Amino acid sequence: MPGMPGISRARARRGLFALLLGALLTLVAACGGGGSGDDGKQGKDTEAAKPRPSRAVVSVEPGDGAKGVGTSGALKVTSAKGKLTSVKVEDDKGRAVAGKTAGSGTSWKPDGHLRADTTYTVDALAKDADGRAARKHTTFTTLKPEETFVGVYTPEDGSKVGVGMPVSLRFNRGITDPGAIEKGIKVSASPSVPIASHWFGNDRLDFRPEKYWKPGTKVTLKLDLDGVEGRPGVYGDQSKTVKFTVGRSQISVVDSKAHTMKIKRDGKTLKTLPITSGAPGHETYNGIMVISEKLAVTRMDGATVGFKGEYDIKDVPHAMRLSDSGTFLHGNYWAGKSTFGTANVSHGCVGLFDQRGGGDPSTPAAWFFGQSLIGDVVIVKNSDDETIQPGNGLSDWNMSWEKWKA
Numbered sequence: 001m002p003g004m005p006g007i008s009r010a011r012a013r014r015g016l017f018a019l020l021l022g023a024l025l026t027l028v029a030a031c032g033g034g035g036s037g038d039d040g041k042q043g044k045d046t047e048a049a050k051p052r053p054s055r056a057v058v059s060v061e062p063g064d065g066a067k068g069v070g071t072s073g074a075l076k077v078t079s080a081k082g083k084l085t086s087v088k089v090e091d092d093k094g095r096a097v098a099g100k101t102a103g104s105g106t107s108w109k110p111d112g113h114l115r116a117d118t119t120y121t122v123d124a125l126a127k128d129a130d131g132r133a134a135r136k137h138t139t140f141t142t143l144k145p146e147e148t149f150v151g152v153y154t155p156e157d158g159s160k161v162g163v164g165m166p167v168s169l170r171f172n173r174g175i176t177d178p179g180a181i182e183k184g185i186k187v188s189a190s191p192s193v194p195i196a197s198h199w200f201g202n203d204r205l206d207f208r209p210e211k212y213w214k215p216g217t218k219v220t221l222k223l224d225l226d227g228v229e230g231r232p233g234v235y236g237d238q239s240k241t242v243k244f245t246v247g248r249s250q251i252s253v254v255d256s257k258a259h260t261m262k263i264k265r266d267g268k269t270l271k272t273l274p275i276t277s278g279a280p281g282h283e284t285y286n287g288i289m290v291i292s293e294k295l296a297v298t299r300m301d302g303a304t305v306g307f308k309g310e311y312d313i314k315d316v317p318h319a320m321r322l323s324d325s326g327t328f329l330h331g332n333y334w335a336g337k338s339t340f341g342t343a344n345v346s347h348g349c350v351g352l353f354d355q356r357g358g359g360d361p362s363t364p365a366a367w368f369f370g371q372s373l374i375g376d377v378v379i380v381k382n383s384d385d386e387t388i389q390p391g392n393g394l395s396d397w398n399m400s401w402e403k404w405k406a
Contacts, residue, residue, distance in 0.1 A: 054132035056082020058124045064138035071116055071142050071227035071235065072180070077108040079126035082134060084108055086125040091118050112183060116227040116235050117144040142227065145235035149173035151185075151205075153221060154292070154394075155374060157242045163212040163249045164290040165375025166396045167221050174202040176231040181205065184236065186222045189213070196405045200391035210401045212377065213246040215266065250376045252368075254329075254350050256284060256383040259341045261350070263368070270371070273364045274341025276332065278348040283385035285327060285348070290394035291376045293321035294369065297358060300328070307347055317358025318369035322350075322378055323393035329378060331358055331365030340364075350380070 057080040062069045069075075075097075077087050083105030089097035097120070099110040114120065119141045126134050151169035155161050167187050175181055178199055187195050187207040191214070197207045213219070220243050225236030252263045256277040263270045278284035298319045302310040305326035318331035331354025335345055340353045354365035361367070377397075390399040 052132065054082065054126075054134040055128040055130075056080070056126040056132070056134040058082075058084070058126045058134050058136035060122050060124060060136055060138045062140045064140070066140040068143045069114075069140050071114045072229060075110055075114065075120075075122075075140075077122065077124045077136075079106050079124075079134075082126040082128040084124060084126045085133075086123075088123045089120055091115060091120050112224070113180070113227045113229075114142050115239070116142055116237065118142050118227075145233075145237070147173075147234045148237045149175075149230050149234050150236070150238055151223065151225065153223070153242060155244050157244070159244045160247045160373060161244055161375030162291065162373045162377060163215060163246055163251075163375065164288070164377035164394070164397060165213070165244075165246070166290075166394055167207040167219065168394060169205045171203045171205075171230065173231060173234055176202065177229060178202070178205075180228050181225070181230055181236075184223070184225045184228045186220075186224075188220050188222075190218045190220075193217070196401075198396070198399070198404050204391065206394075206396055208396050208404070212249070212397075215246055215249050217246040219244055219246065246375075247373055250372065252376070252378045254284070254378065254380045256344060256380065258382070259344065261352075261368075263371070265371075271367075273352060273368065276335060276339050276346055276351045277344045277380070277383060278385065279345050280384070282347045283344075284346070284350060284380050284383045285323065285385050285388035285392075286380050286383045287387040288395060288397040289322040289327065289378045289380065289388060290397070291320045291322065291329070291372055291374050291378065292394045294372065294374060295319045295321075296369075300330075302347065305347075311347065315357065317354050317356070318352070318365040320369065320372060321393065323388060323395065325392055327388075327393070329368075331355075331363065331369070348385075350378075 059078045061076045062074055077084065084101055087099060087108040089099065097110050099108050101108045119139060122138045124136045149171055151171050154168050155165055182197060189195060193209045195207050195209050197205055199205055220241065223238045223240045225238040228236040230236055249266050250263065252261050254261045254275060254277065259275055260272050261275045262272045298316050299314045300316045301312045302308055316330050320329045322329055327348055329350040332351035333354050333356040337353055339345055352365035352368055354363045358366060387398055388395045390396050
C-alpha cells in the first residue's frame with residue numbers, strides 16, 4: 001500500500017482545482033449573465049428617454065438674410081404639421097410689427113405695411129400635436145426706394161383752430177393706390193366723433209366729422225406712410241403724429257345784398273360789420289368757406305387769378321384766405337369808407353374798411369383779423385354767383401355727409 005498516500009494527494013489536488021474552477025465559472029456566469037440582461041434594458045430606457053423632434057415645421061418668407069424685400073405682401077410666417085403659438089417681428093429700433101394668425105394657427109401676416117430700408121427680425125414658435133416645439137429665427141431688409149412722396153398737412157402741429165378746420169393732406173405726387181394711403185393715415189378725436197375721409201383728385205385727401213367740431217375737441221393725425229407704395233415705384237417716407245385743438249366757435253355770415261357780416265361767437269352775436277363784396281360780373285362765391293391762411297400784409301396781383309392788368313395792390317392789409325382760387329376776406333383802404341355797407345365793388349373778395357399799412361387797430365378789418373383763427377367759418381349768402389366747390393380751399397362743408405363718405 002505504499003502508493004496510496006500519493007494517489008490520495010493527487011486526487012485531492014484535482015478535487016480542489018475542480019472546486020475552484022467551478023466557483024470561478026459560477027461567478028463569471030453570474031456576472032456575465034446579469035450584465036448582459038441589464039445592458040439590454042438600459043439601452044432601451046436610454047432610447048426611450050431621448051426627446052423626439054417636433055413634427056412642426058416653421059417657414060418664414062422672405063428667406064433669412066434677404067435684401068430689397070417689398071414693404072407690402074412679402075412677409076409671411078407658416079407652420080406645417082403644427083400650429084403657430086408665437087410670432088414676434090421687430091425692426092432695428094425695437095418697434096414691434098402687429099399681425100394676425102389665420103388658418104387655425106397655420107399662418108401669420110402683418111396687419112399693415114413695413115417700413116422701407118429697414119432690417120427686421122422674425123422669431124416664430126410652433127408646436128405639433130404632442131406639444132413639441134419648433135422655432136425659427138430669421139432677418140431680412142426691406143427695399144430702399146429710389147422715388148418718394150410726402151403729404152403736406154394742415155393744420156400745423158400744436159395749433160389752435162376754428163370749428164370748421166378739416167384735416168387736409170396734399171401729396172406732392174399723384175396717388176394711384178388711394179386704399180394703401182388711407183390705411184396709413186388715422187385721424188381721431190377726443191371726445192370721440194365719427195370722422196370720414198374724402199379724395200379731391202388724386203393728390204388731396206381731407207378728413208372731417210359730419211358737423212363742425214365741438215369747441216375744445218382735441219384732434220390727432222397719425223401718418224404712417226413710410227414704406228407705403230402710393231404709385232408704382234414711389235414710396236412714402238413720413239412717420240409723424242400731429243395734434244391740434246379746436247378753440248371757440250366763431251361763425252361769420254356775409255350777406256352780399258345787405259352788405260353786412262354778422263359775427264357770432266359760441267352762438268352769440270359779437271358784431272355786425274359793414275362790408276363790400278364782389279361787383280356785378282365778379283360776384284363772390286356763395287357757400288361755406290373756412291379761413292385757411294392769415295397774412296398781416298400781402299400783395300394781390302390780378303394776373304394770378306385771371307384779372308391781368310385790372311389790379312396789383314402790393315400792401316393789402318389783414319388778409320384771410322377763403323379759397324384756392326383767390327377769394328379773400330381782407331382790409332381795404334383804397335375804396336371810400338362810405339362804400340362799405342352800401343355797394344359791392346370788389347373782384348370777388350369780401351372787403352372790410354381798413355387803413356393803409358393796417359396799423360390802426362380800431363378799424364373793422366384790424367378788429368376782425370385779431371378775433372379770427374385759421375379754421376373759422378365764413379358763410380356767404382345772397383350773392384349772384386354759384387356755390388363754391390367743396391375742393392376749392394377748405395370748403396369741405398358744402399358737400400353732404402352722404403356724398404362725403406361715398
